[in-house]
Amino acid sequence: MGVVETVVYQQALPDRYRKLDEKELTKAIWEAKKRLGNSLIILGHHYQRDDVIQFADYRGDSLKLARIAAELKQTKYIVFCGVHFMAETADILTTPEQVVILPDLNAGCSMADMAEVDEVEECWDMITREFGSSIIPVTYVNSSAAIKAFVGKYGGLTMTSSNADKIFSYALQEKERILFLPDQHLGRNTAFKLGIPLKEMTVYDPKEMSLEYPHGHGSSRIILWKGHCSVHQKFEPSHVCYMRETYPGIRVIVHPECMFETVQLADENGSTDYIIKQIDNAPAGTKWAIGTEHNLVNRLAQEHPDQMITSLNPMICPCLTMNRIDQPHLLWSLESLINHQPVNVIRVDDETAKWAKTAVDRMLELS
Ligand code: 13P
Numbered sequence: 542m543g544v545v546e547t548v549v550y551q552q553a554l555p556d557r558y559r560k561l562d563e564k565e566l567t568k569a570i571w572e573a574k575k576r577l578g579n580s581l582i583i584l585g586h587h588y589q590r591d592d593v594i595q596f597a598d599y600r601g602d603s604l605k606l607a608r609i610a611a612e613l614k615q616t617k618y619i620v621f622c623g624v625h626f627m628a629e630t631a632d633i634l635t636t637p638e639q640v641v642i643l644p645d646l647n648a649g650c651s652m653a654d655m656a657e658v659d660e661v662e663e664c665w666d667m668i669t670r671e672f673g674s675s676i677i678p679v680t681y682v683n684s685s686a687a688i689k690a691f692v693g694k695y696g697g698l699t700m701t702s703s704n705a706d707k708i709f710s711y712a713l714q715e716k717e718r719i720l721f722l723p724d725q726h727l728g729r730n731t732a733f734k735l736g737i738p739l740k741e742m743t744v745y746d747p748k749e750m751s752l753e754y755p756h757g758h759g760s761s762r763i764i765l766w767k768g769h770c771s772v773h774q775k776f777e778p779s780h781v782c783y784m785r786e787t788y789p790g791i792r793v794i795v796h797p798e799c800m801f802e803t804v805q806l807a808d809e810n811g812s813t814d815y816i817i818k819q820i821d822n823a824p825a826g827t828k829w830a831i832g833t834e835h836n837l838v839n840r841l842a843q844e845h846p847d848q849m850i851t852s853l854n855p856m857i858c859p860c861l862t863m864n865r866i867d868q869p870h871l872l873w874s875l876e877s878l879i880n881h882q883p884v885n886v887i888r889v890d891d892e893t894a895k896w897a898k899t900a901v902d903r904m905l906e907l908s
């Protein structure tokens with residue numbers, strides 16, 4: 542397996558960007574965007590801060606942004622306001638001549654970091670010894686390019702929260718079992734929705750290198766990697782009960798990265814795009830408690846003053862890595878393009894990109 546090579550001009554953010562105030566930064570970013578013209582597209586994930594998302598040419602969930610990246614054949618520079626795995630996916634789907642930039646290389650994803658490719662290889666050895674060739678690997682796009690490549694090489698594919706049902710249904714037609722990584726909650730929620738009982742789900746713990754059977758021994762149709770999102774795991778069933786007691790008639794809508802018990806209690810669950818559509822289509826006077834990242838919840842509350850919108854757990858922190866993309870880093874990366882000395886370029890090595898693309902393309906064909 543090739544090593545993911547990220548071409549990095551990793552320098553500290555130059556001081557001058559820290560000294561500008563928001564008004565100066567906003568003006569300078571619009572000017573830089575104008576100078577770069579058609580050579581630049583800025584992609585922005587829904588979880589980005591308001592002061593950054595305003596510059597996005599396209600905003601979307603991870604599936605939509607991957608699709609757009611794949612279609613941007615004429616754009617020289619793609620600046621990705623999101624997290625590392627999203628920028629890697631964009632690089633995998635674009636040509637070698639195109640340049641993908643992540644404004645701050647520290648914008649990772651703690652869930653994606655919970656699965657290293659050597660750990661996945663150990664897991665694969667173990668479960669194929671136990672279950673033979675009956676397993677198809679499926680990885681959430683929230684994973685490194687190296688893991689996507691592993692999955693592509695072994696006949697599997699990627700998945701996002703907005704195509705989860707389709708991808709799991711397809712995978713279960715192909716093989717008897719799925720290894721799903723790295724988010725145990727999304728895997729469990731999706732499989733349960735498709736009618737698979739909890740006792741047929743096993744958890745693989747990469748630290749212990751062992752299989753756990755939290756719901757009793759069944760036929761292990763779904764093998765869930767023991768990973769989670771530290772933001773979404775903080776939405777608990779007690780928060781759903783509290784909101785219903787405090788605001789009678791409130792609807793609870795959560796992202797499927799939330800734990801099983803929370804998703805079961807909620808009225809609805811779906812990807813960030815799904816959540817946005819449900820709120821956009823709801824009548825005035827509707828009350829919502831939303832279990833997803835704060836930047837998106839706050840934006841929805843501002844955009845729909847005729848509805849009552851709150852976070853399902855107002856006490857949690859935002860996604861700290863998404864929030865690393867700020868105006869100073871965005872301006873720095875745009876000016877580096879104007880000066881022909883790009884910083885924070887994301888480049889996946891050819892061998893890894895080839896297999897990772899196989900996994901992503903299989904997903905895109907089915908979505
Ligand atoms: P979406 O697939 O809904 O964009 O979610 C990505 C993500 O990182 C959620 O935590």
Ligand code: SF4
Pocket residue numbers: 624649650651652653683770771772773834860861862863
């Ligand atoms: Fe990763 Fe969770 Fe942040 Fe999404 S919200 S980018 S899964 S840490």
